[in-house]
Amino acid sequence: MLPAGDITGALESREQKRAELKGRNMAEPRPLRTPDQTPDRTPEGSPEGTPDPLGADLPEATPGYKPPVPKTLQELHELDQDDESLTKYKKSLLGDARGSHDEGGLNVVVTRLTLLCDTAPKPMTLDLQGDLQAVKKQVFELKEGVDYKIKISFKVQREIVSGLKYHQVMTRKGITVDRASFMVGSYGPRPGQEQEYVTALDEAPRGLMARGTYSIKSSFVDDDQNVYLSWDWSLTIKKDWSG
Template sequence: MSLIPEMQWLVGVLLTRSSRTLDSHSGLVTHCTFAPCRLGLRHIGLIQVNVLYFMADKEADVHEIDEADVNYQPPAQKSLQEIQELDKDDESLNKYKKALLGSGPVEIDPSAPNVQVTRLTLVCNAAPGPITMDLTGDLEALKKENFVLKEGVEYRVKIHFKVNKEIVSGLKYVHHTYRKGIRVDKDVYMVGSYGPRPEEHEFLTPVEEAPKGMLVRGCYHIKSYFTDDDKTDHLSWEWNLNIKKEWNE
């Protein structure tokens, strides 16, 4: 479950409280709002920082993740302990910190990464069985597997992940879809900001409809990325999706 807007605001406040001067070239100031927008046939949730900030779509195949061509630099990351020590006398802020961070420390293997993506599920009520992939094992093996969707069905993508140590801001899920070696689509989903906790977090995309018709049936190769505002590559993997006329065709 993603954070409610007040918690998103808290993260912005906590991460920028000690550094109020932002890059003058970016045209950004400190107050955060949220607004939906539409890119092609996909919904993308964009975080807009006080003023409408138009992101230029930049086609880049270096790491195959589209980024805004701007000079904006994210605020310096604060440790979990630093955030817990901030403004202890502010009752409302403490309330949100407790909701975001929990009431106690999270015990975790020190060698574990801060963000662990554990699995991806295609949620489809019409499917004869679960459509899920384990992302903790051999990712190379996923390239040889084929996941099936019946044409025209409605589905959603669910990402399961854990945050182990520090708050992470601006998480996003990106996937590029290829057919016969040519990229035919891209999707960018703003996942949000999350704090550490023992349980997994889940992110669910809006409802989408699988392609339909003889011309669009067949195998699609998908390259997926789970990244954040700092362009950290938390996980990259590839998989195949078959669009078929019938589930068991």
């Protein structure tokens, strides 16, 4: 993972540049809230012709964040070629992706969503490359109070993608109970390889009032508000694991 825009300028400090190149998760997940605890809405932009269905329902992931100036993969490979150390570092991040395999379609292909929970009796994975209407009917189950993470698996096919974000809006009985926006980061293409983003550890709500089924609308977008995928899924909080 790398912030593509950070290597587009001349190096003032190699150490500083490397720190910027690494990137980091800039938004932490939040537990479910009751309706009166949800934050005020902060509208986000929409891509021309393809609006993000969740844009107006989400807080700003990183206040004051400004997207970097876009650069092609070729341009980044050609930057600072006289700096041997940086060239090696760029290769470790970018690889030799200029000849990467292209499956066609969008530059970013979202493949799976997985709920990670050490105490779950079985894997919980959504295949996002198939029928999204079938995905909408799938319901994950979590025992109240357990710790869990969300993992998004995806491929970057051709060019570096800058500022990927994972958005989700959670509702129960038609009432919004949580909105979250996670800064995933910027990534270069990896030939034939999936890349992953995992949220920080979160805790499922507990108590009688928290039990029930939640509807979740998710989307995966970038700094330019290109929507690579949006999908619906459900999560049920129970007193104990089924079975």
